[in-house]
Amino acid sequence: MIMTRAPRALAVVLLFGAGTYPAAADTREACRADAIHYCPNEVAARDRKAVRRCIRDNLDKVSDTCKAAIAEQQAGADSKARR
Numbered sequence: 001m002i003m004t005r006a007p008r009a010l011a012v013v014l015l016f017g018a019g020t021y022p023a024a025a026d027t028r029e030a031c032r033a034d035a036i037h038y039c040p041n042e043v044a045a046r047d048r049k050a051v052r053r054c055i056r057d058n059l060d061k062v063s064d065t066c067k068a069a070i071a072e073q074q075a076g077a078d079s080k081a082r083r
Helices: 002-016 023-038 040-044 048-057 064-082
Strands: none
Touching: 023 040, 023 048, 023 064, 040 048
């Protein structure tokens, strides 16, 4: 059972890191299954940038929940940058 949980937890951390924005935790959770499904090699390689790039490359395939979380996180980052 631990072996099953570890890749999922790793996918979350790799996808969006520890997170700076409040939406980051929501995004990690929302996109966890998508990262594991569409980006298994990137997750296994523990390459955050590659996981993010893979999710972007597969944005048309990821869940609506993941898409919404990414959009929310980006909106938060954009509004913070404008301050």
